[in-house]
Amino acid sequence: MDNAYNAVMGRRTQIMKKAVGIDYDKYEIEGIAFDYEKMMSEVGYDLDQLRQIQSETAVGNTPLVELRQINKLIRRISAPGKGARIFLKDEAANPSGSFKDRRASVSVYEAAKKGYKGVIAATSGNYGAAVASQAAKRGLKCIIVQETFDSRGIGQPEIIEKARACEAYGAEVVQLSVGPELFYYFLVLLEETGYFNASLYTPFGIAGVETLGFELNEQMIEITGRSPDYVVVTHAGGGNLTGTARGLLKAGATDTKIVAASVDLSGLHMASDTDFNKKSFTTGHTGFGIPFATFPDRSDVPRNAARALRYMDRYLLVSQGETFYVTELLAQVEGMQRGPAGNTSLTAAITLARELDDDQTIVVQETEYTGAGKCPSAQLTFAKENGIIVRTGNPAENKPGEEIVIPEHPDQLHYTEMDLGRIRKSYVKQAVKSQGRTTFSEAELRFISEDTNLKKEEILNVIEELK
Amino acid sequence: MSEKALKGQYVKIHKIVLQPSERAGSVPEDTGKVPLEMWLNGFLADNEAGIGEEVTIKTVIGRTVKGKLVDCDPKYEHSFGKPIPQLLEIGPKVRKFIAGGDYNG
Numbered sequence: 001m002d003n004a005y006n007a008v009m010g011r012r013t014q015i016m017k018k019a020v021g022i023d024y025d026k027y028e029i030e031g032i033a034f035d036y037e038k039m040m041s042e043v044g045y046d047l048d049q050l051r052q053i054q055s056e057t058a059v060g061n062t063p064l065v066e067l068r069q070i071n072k073l074i075r076r077i078s079a080p081g082k083g084a085r086i087f088l089k090d091e092a093a094n095p096s097g098s099f100k101d102r103r104a105s106v107s108v109y110e111a112a113k114k115g116y117k118g119v120i121a122a123t124s125g126n127y128g129a130a131v132a133s134q135a136a137k138r139g140l141k142c143i144i145v146q147e148t149f150d151s152r153g154i155g156q157p158e159i160i161e162k163a164r165a166c167e168a169y170g171a172e173v174v175q176l177s178v179g180p181e182l183f184y185y186f187l188v189l190l191e192e193t194g195y196f197n198a199s200l201y202t203p204f205g206i207a208g209v210e211t212l213g214f215e216l217n218e219q220m221i222e223i224t225g226r227s228p229d230y231v232v233v234t235h236a237g238g239g240n241l242t243g244t245a246r247g248l249l250k251a252g253a254t255d256t257k258i259v260a261a262s263v264d265l266s267g268l269h270m271a272s273d274t275d276f277n278k279k280s281f282t283t284g285h286t287g288f289g290i291p292f293a294t295f296p297d298r299s300d301v302p303r304n305a306a307r308a309l310r311y312m313d314r315y316l317l318v319s320q321g322e323t324f325y326v327t328e329l330l331a332q333v334e335g336m337q338r339g340p341a342g343n344t345s346l347t348a349a350i351t352l353a354r355e356l357d358d359d360q361t362i363v364v365q366e367t368e369y370t371g372a373g374k375c376p377s378a379q380l381t382f383a384k385e386n387g388i389i390v391r392t393g394n395p396a397e398n399k400p401g402e403e404i405v406i407p408e409h410p411d412q413l414h415y416t417e418m419d420l421g422r423i424r425k426s427y428v429k430q431a432v433k434s435q436g437r438t439t440f441s442e443a444e445l446r447f448i449s450e451d452t453n454l455k456k457e458e459i460l461n462v463i464e465e466l467k
Numbered sequence: 468m469s470e471k472a473l474k475g476q477y478v479k480i481h482k483i484v485l486q487p488s489e490r491a492g493s494v495p496e497d498t499g500k501v502p503l504e505m506w507l508n509g510f511l512a513d514n515e516a517g518i519g520e521e522v523t524i525k526t527v528i529g530r531t532v533k534g535k536l537v538d539c540d541p542k543y544e545h546s547f548g549k550p551i552p553q554l555l556e557i558g559p560k561v562r563k564f565i566a567g568g569d570y571n572g
Contacts, residue, residue, distance in 0.1 A: 005489055072565050118528065141528040151501035157545040164543050167508070172526040176484065177504040181491050185484055185505070193530070273498040325557060332558035333565060373545035381548030392553045406553040409570050410561065 001191070008187050016302060019190045019197035021114050024302040031440065032431055033447035034303055040246075044207035044305075047250060050106065051211055057137045059105045060211050062093040064219040064363070069333035074353045077411045084229070084356035086349050089216050089365045092338050096133035096165065097126065097369025099212055103200060103239060104130035106208035111196035112138045118195040122186040122300060124148065124159045125283045125341075126368055131198045132169035142171035143195065145186050149177050150276045157382050158282050158341075161373030178276045183300060199301045200239050206305040209243020210250060216363050217251040227253035228363040230352065232345040235260035235315070236288035238296060238308035244365055245311030257313040261348035262289035263341070264317040264416065265400045277386050278401035280320050280379045284341040289315075293423055295430040296451075309420075309427060309452050316348040316415035319398035321405040323347045324376045325413070340376055342368035348415045380404065424452040428462040438463050470518065472511050472539045479508050479541040480524055480534030507532055508541055 002008075008015075017023070027039040045053065054060045067086045075083040094101035104121075108131065111119045118141030121131040128144035135142035144166045149155045155175075163173045174189070176182050190197055199205060213231070220228045231248065233241045245258045263285040268275045270287040279285070293312070296304040326347040327340040339346075346364045353362055372378060380390050389403045395412055398405045407413055431448060432438055440448070440463070445456050452459070472478050485503040509524030509532065516522045522536045564570040 005485060005491065069565055073561065076564065143528065143530075149504070149506070151504075155545075157548075160543065160545045164545070167527070170527065172528045172530065173508070175506040177501070179490065179494055179498050179503050181485055181494070181503050184491070185503075269495050271493075271498055272495045273501055324554065328554045328557045329561060333561055372543075372547050375547060376554055377551050378546060378548035380551045380554070381546075390551065390553060392556075406557075410564070 003188055005181065005184055008184055008191070011191070012187060013302070015187050015191050016197065019195070020199065020202055020301060021110070021196070022202065027303065029443050029447065031444045032435055033444045036307065036450070039303065040203050040207070040305060043203040045106065047210060047214055050207055053109045054102060054105045054208070054211060057105050057134055058095050059101045060094070060215060063090045064088070064216060064223070065090055066223070067334055070329065070350065073333070073410060074350060075358070078354040081358055082354060082356065083358045084353040084360040084362050086346070086353055086362045086364060087220065087223070087228070088346065088367060089212065089363060090336070091212070091342070091366040092369045096129040096169070098130060098342065099209065099240065099366045100125070100127040100130035101134065102208040102212055103127065103205040104134040104198065104208070106204040107131070107196070107198040107202065108134035108138050108140060110204050111198065112140055114196070116140070116194070116196035118142060118193060119198040120145065120186065120189055120193065120195045121198040121200070122182055123200065124156070125162060127200055128162050128171070129165035129169065132166040132171035135171065136169045141195070142169070143174060143189060143193065144171050145174045145182060145189065146176065147178055147182050148175040151177055151273050154277055156277060156282055157373035157378050161371055178271065178273045180271050186300065197300070199299065200237055201299040201301050201304040201306050203305040206239050206243045206246070209240060210247035212365060213244040213247025214251045216365055217248055217253045220361065220363060224361055227256050229356070229360040230257045230259055230362045232259045232261055232349040232352065232362060232364050234284040234342055234345040234366060235262050235308065236283045236285065236292070237299070238292045238306035240366065241308045242306045242311055258311050259348065259352065260289065260308065260312050260315045261345040261415070262286045262315070262317055263320055263323055263344050268401045275401060278388065280383045280388070280404065281323070281341050284344040286317065290423065294426040295434065307451055309424060310450065312420065315418040315420055315423065316352070317418060318344060318347040318415050319395050319405070320400070321398050322395045322407060322413050324380065324404070325407045326350065327376050336367070337370050337375070338367035339370055340374070340379065342366045347413065350413050351415045424454050425462045427452045428454070428459055429466060432463060432466055438467055472516050472536060474511055474514050476511050477508065477540055478511050478522070478524060478536055479506060479538035480522060480532065481506050481537045482534035505534070506537070507534065
């Protein structure tokens with residue numbers, strides 16, 4: 001077998017087809033368009049099945065806790081009558097310590113059902129530990145492929161911690177240096193082993209998160225008597241947001257607003273060897289959040305089941321320094337040591353709560369485990385060692401890759417609202433670029449409209465501007 | 468780090484996956500100048516080997532992989548880091564503030 005880069009990439013489609021067991025061709029319409037809902041309903045599972053699959057491996061049914069102390073703090077820094085109540089879904093209570101167990105549980109179940117001997121996932125994040133943990137529970141072998149080191153051989157502490165966790169669950173961890181060719185090596189391993197591609201972006205991976213949205217709605221009705229007004233979701237590849245939103249819709253929570261939150265890492269190039277260790281967050285940031293929102297099909301499967309722009313009502317950015325502050329806050333006044341990346345949504349939620357009325361509610365829908373390498377002191381120590389200035393001050397002065405500014409006062413916490421109209425337009429531009437044409441069929445325009453929430457005329461206007 | 472690894476010992480290997488000239492055309496300039504490298508842990512399949520030698524390992528799931536021996540009994544070096552003064556001051560201030568006091572008083 002020719003394992004040269006171009007040869008393997010040329011076999012990409014056939015390798016993928018064998019490795020996920022989904023005939024994606026069935027859902028193709030034409031060009032950019034495919035039947036998303038048909039794919040989700042035929043390949044995915046309904047909520048009862050998902051809950052059954054997840055209960056078999058102890059996933060889900062995590063506590064929803066009101067952040068009483070943080071809510072008191074919010075009232076103190078809000079105008080009279082303002083200050084929504086924040087509730088936190090403690091997803092760290094899942095077996096491997098994050099909501100990613102929900103995604104992994106369904107993928108690994110599917111792999112076992114179809115008779116695969118093992119699973120592979122390309123991930124530097126919590127998902128690796130989740131796949132490894134679920135594979136352990138179902139008796140499958142597991143390989144996790146990580147982007148870990150820069151060319152000096154210096155690893156991101158957070159990623160090294162994930163490697164440790166994966167190995168603790170019995171997985172083989174393949175660690176690579178920086179670069180998008182990780183995907184190439186991932187294909188080499190899929191071909192060599194014949195294992196299942198436990199991609200984050202199959203319908204299985206997304207359907208697994210639907211239980212999170214459904215569950216939190218049930219819990220909110222039990223506690224407050226109604227669905228939450230807002231759910232804030234830490235946003236990277238879009239699966240967390242898509243699955244949660246779909247679960248909320250299935251629960252009938254149609255008025256709940258879905259707010260995405262990412263750490264702003266603008267200016268740092270995700271595939272750059274020198275930028276790699278200048279970031280203190282390896283996920284939940286704009287380096288994934290924006291590209292995956294504007295071009296979902298950049299993922300490791302032919303059609304990405306995570307399509308965030310369909311469900312996103314607002315998109316808020318916060319800084320690294322603010323998220324570290326809030327992570328400390330959660331530990332110090334709520335007694336919950338979690339995050340930090342999962343706390344991105346909590347950081348945005350605090351500012352959002354100040355703007356809302358005091359009878360409104362917000363759910364922050366995840367937490368993640370913390371530990372060596374991935375707690376604020378580890379990440380800030382690493383930042384300092386890599387030449388980043390860490391200081392207190394106005395968080396508006398944060399500069400990704402240069403300065404991390406920890407707020408001096410909680411009323412300095414703020415968010416930057418992304419213009420969703422611009423992101424939607426950017427999707428259209430990406431579509432034109434990826435397809436290499438400016439003419440689209442009616443079916444394609446309908447698909448783009450569903451995928452972006454833009455009207456047909458708005459799409460045509462963007463295309464016209466590009467001509 | 469011991470000088471020699473014995474058969475069955477847990478070790479780390481390193482190999483070059485792609486030379487700079489073999490990398491994807493789309494990578495940033497700095498990334499394109501360096502090779503794509505790989506590190507992997509497993510049990511030494513050879514009878515004995517020294518650091519820097521080409522060896523074969525059997526991984527924890529049973530895959531056989533060749534590479535250069537770079538470490539014996541590899542340990543996790545990540546830690547909780549040093550105390551961060553900017554974080555240490557948050558707890559006491561916020562607790563006082565929630566109780567009704569001044570934040571910076």
